[in-house]
Amino acid sequence: MTTIRQDDFIQSIADAFQYISYYHPVDFIKALGAAYEQEQSPAARDAMAQILINSRMSAEGRRPICQDTGIAVVFLKIGMNLRWDARLSVQEMVDEGVRRAYTHPDNTLRASVLLDPAGARRNSRDNTPAVVHYEMVAGDGLEVICAAKGGGSENKAKMVMLNPSDSIVDWVLKTVPTMGAGWCPPGILGLGIGGTPEKAMLLAKESLMAPLDIHLLQARAARGEKLGRVEELRLELLAKVNALGIGAQGLGGLTTVLDVKILDYPTHAASLPVAMIPNCAATRHVHFHLDGSGPVELAPPSLSDWPQIDYDTSAGRRVDLNSVTREEVASWKPGEVLLLNGKLLTGRDAAHQRLIGMLNRGESLPVDFNNRFIYYVGPVDPVRDEVVGPAGPTTATRMDKFTRQMLEQTGLLGMVGKAERGQLAIDAIRDNRAVYLMAVGGAAYLVSKAIKASRVLAFEDLGMEAIYEFDVCDMPVTVAVDSCGQAVHQSGPAEWRVKIAQIALD
Template identity: 70%
Template structure:
């Protein structure tokens, strides 16, 4: 019989979530480094370089890889011979660990979890509660797998109750092609097959915690090893997903996924439930075991494990003065062009946009200081700063969530441009084209690198919204790419289309 102390579990959970906030798993980083070496798309290669360089900066500085520090997901296998020295419930212990991790003064993590999700949506302020899955298994230890899962990738999860005769691979490839870039590729695709709807989703999520080892599987296949059906599916899906040409950040390229994971489970004769869940470029997970000897110990990876990739702005990038920019100035910007932004811009994401649009609909004035005339808005919810920082990691959020507000923002505020990540939908592109505005993209997964370009940050409206407040940033050489130009041309349509054709031609 093993006794696990309450404080040991709490401390281990807290340490684990801090650890994964700034250390990518070594296997993912090395797989991404291999993808960088192989990549032929200039835009995708630049995006991967930013992600890799950002990862190293975070490892050195112990700051979050991504501003979306994720919702806490915890899988526990508890041995039947384990007893607890605790006065808190299991869920209470885990949530206390999450609370300590996300409010750690030396590395504050963004609080993104909202209670009353279909109502008032009130921030819990400490990222609790976690999503917890528990199994009772033989043994005398507690095995814990945990992940910090960002909203951009979670929102792209898909499920289907297929007929047994349906083509499972066809559905998966079609679904991935419809995901766009909001999940921040290159990443990992988790697939769950069988069981019931909730079991398939759980399998897909848990599969993402397994090691990146697709290259070893490819080698085994080439050596004539007999593969299981899930292993065969992994190889087929890996090839076909990358053949879509989506590429890093959806810009078009050779690598969309660095691995595909498949877990299956017996299912009803009438059923074929299938779920897919992507893991983004901010892949964050770890595993530890408690055996009664104390809290878990996490060994930092060596900096030598990171690929020797750095990032600097292209010498051909256009420097833009945001403080003197006019509507006429953006008319000759072209899709795919790299820019370096200098000056002041405003921020705003979901909650702020809703308030702005509701205020305008009432014919009321926007808060003092919120003037979008000839300005840009950056879709971001930053991490709180620590000593010496003007702002914490501040990468872009998925722009498509703001599509429904774009027409009003461009028509009624004088806004001339937006900055986010991933593609814009047809409604937003039509509004951009009509008002001859532009949409710029920053690299998702490069939040700390971007934050280093923000010299000053001031909350100017809706302070009570926390990370969703409106800030004014003063930036110096903030790297972005023109995603949609004034003609409505989108790099997220042209890039993958081009690279899909090139890949098919071999």
Template identity: 70%
Template sequence: MSTIRAADFIDSIATALQFISYYHPQDYIRALTAAYHAEAAPAARDAIAQILVNSRLCAEGQRPICQDTGAVVVFLSVGMNVRWDTALSVQELVDEGVRRAYRHPDNPLRASIVAPPLGARRNTGDNTPAVVHVALVPGETIVVRLAAKGGGSENKAKFATLNPSDSLVEWVLATVPTLGAGWCPPGMLGIGIGGSAEKAMLLAKEALLAPIDLHDLKARGATDFIEELRLELHDKINALGIGAQGLGGLTTVLDVKILTYPTHAASLPVALIPNCAATRHLEFTLDGSGAAQFVPPALEDWPRLVWDAAAGARRVNLDQLTRADLATWQPGERLLLTGNLLTGRDAAHSRLIELLNRGESLPDGVDLTNRFIYYVGPVDAVRNEIVGPAGPTTASRMDKFTAQLLRDTGLIGMIGKGERGQIALDAIKEYGAVSLIAVGGAAYLVAQAITAARIVAFADLGMEAMREFSVVDMPVMVAVNTQGASIHQLGPAQWRR
């Protein structure tokens, strides 16, 4: 009988979460590098290059791959002969590990968990509680599989109960385009089939913890029905032309993972959960001999890419822009932004709208006239950083606020990730504004362009507070021009053909 000490378990959880915050799994890097070399769409190829460059920077600097350092989910397989040397519950042990990881002084991770989920939604400050699943199994060890799942991809989870005679492939091919680009492709898709509603969702999440091996599967050929299904879905999803960041291209998914479970004769429960470009997961085993040890990957495992942000890009001075200047910008055009912009996410937008609806002035320092707003919640800075990793959040969450802000504040542009919905497209066209995108999954790379940062409003919101950033050559792309034309519609349509 092995004895698991509380300190070893907690240290292992904390170290693992730090490890995956800045080291991509090497199977992902290999698959993404292959996708980069195969990609024929210029915009998608540029986006993949930024993700790969960002990944290497994070490995070198040991800073988060993405500003959204995720909600922690843990799958524990606990041997029934294991003895716990602790008075704490399993949930409390996991949460203490999460707390230590996210408050690490050398690499603080962004706390994103709010409680309660309705009402006040106050940030818990340490990213707890984690979501913990426990299975009791034969043996004398504890197998820990954990992930830090970003909100952009988690929000795109789908579930359906199909008829047994329905086509799973048709449902997946109809569903994937509805996910948009907010889940930051290229990544993985986890699919759970069978069981009950909750079991199918759990299977889909668990499937994402497996390594990417689609290229190996293609090379050796399928040996069973599930492997045949994986190959079919991989090829047909990529044929949709969605591409990296939804810009149109050859690679939308790097792998499709499927887990199944017996189900009721009248049912076919199916769940689909995507994993983003900042895929973060790890597996380790505790046997009572001490805390888990993790071997850092070699920097030689990353490709040496020459990515020139200025090649073919238009340089823009944000402090001298007018609406007339925006009229020449076209969807898919690359820009380098220099000057000052404001930041704001969901909570800040809600407060701005409340002030406008009450006829009150916006806070001092929040003048949006002829300004851009960047949808971002950065990681806290350490050492000599101006700001921590500061990549974009999903733009479509701000769609419902867009028309009023464009009408009432003088705002002329927005920066986020992913597509805009129709209500935002209509508002952008009506008010002659633009919407830009930065690459999701390149947060540390984007942060290198930020030369100054200060909070200007709503400091109590933590990472969602409004800030003013000064930037130099911040790399972005025109997603929606002043006529409402969207790269997320034009790009995939072109590559689908």
């Protein structure tokens, strides 16, 4: 009979969450590398290059791939004959492992979990509690999957109760464009089909833990082998979702998803539950087995698994944030690559909510935003000699409702964030002759290397959501909404839908 000791299990959980914070799964790197080689869209290719370079840098530096180090999710398959040598419950042991991982002094991870979610939303400070899923299985071993899911991709989860005669493909193709780019494509779509509503959601999440193997299905199909219905559905969805032209970071391109994973389960005759959850470009999960012999030993991947890519900054237009004018901003073109230099403010949801409250009450703001740029970011705490930890962008649409008031009442000139803006924000940007710049989601460590100094200016109690001032040097961004309201997240996919259709005809 296998005996799992408390300390071994806790340390295994801690080691696993540290491991996935800086190591992408190798199958993801190989799939993204292949997509990068095939990509024809310059903007999408640039975004993929940044993600791949960032991934290698994170592996070398053992620092987080993404500043959103995720909510901890653990899948356990517990052998029915297994014995625990433990004082704590399984949930308590998992939470202690997560706590150790996220507060590790050599690689501190961002604590994003909030207690009292519908009330005070108070940060737990150590990313606990984890979300744990249990399954009792035959045998006496313990199978463990640890995953870190970022909010940008989790927020795009979808679930529908279709009629049995409805088309799953039609629903997916209608729904994916509504998800925007806040889930940081290219990534993976996970589908759960059948069961009950909650079972479908769990199936979708669990499907994302499987290896990327769509290329094997494609090879079998090319050889004329007979595929199962789920396998055929995966291939059909991969081709049709990519034909939408959404592309890397929503900029338009050939590859939106690297794989489509599906798990299904028997369901009621009157029902067809379908859930869809995306995994972003910061795909993070690891699988291991415990047999009672001690904690897990996770072997690091070889750096040779990463493609050798150098990021060329010579093609970008350098911008001095300390002296930039509205006239200069008006000359920037949609899709143009800029390299930001100078002082850049930060602020996201909680800071914006406070600022708007102060404006509504007629109070003076603690920061002068006139002719300044604000970066929507919640950085990881620095370690050792770092100025700041990984500091990639957060989803900009969450700030849309604040945008007009910020532009009109503070003199703010521009914003930097992740993914598209909604029409509400685009209209405000156009009316105020401002600009929105996009940084690449999933390239947080690369971005942090462009930050040469950092200090808190206001709202220090908000932690990573405080207002900082960064000194940046050649921070790469793309003009996503210009001062006339032209948006690349609208024009890019539309252009590439036409190109992909033409490629298919040729």
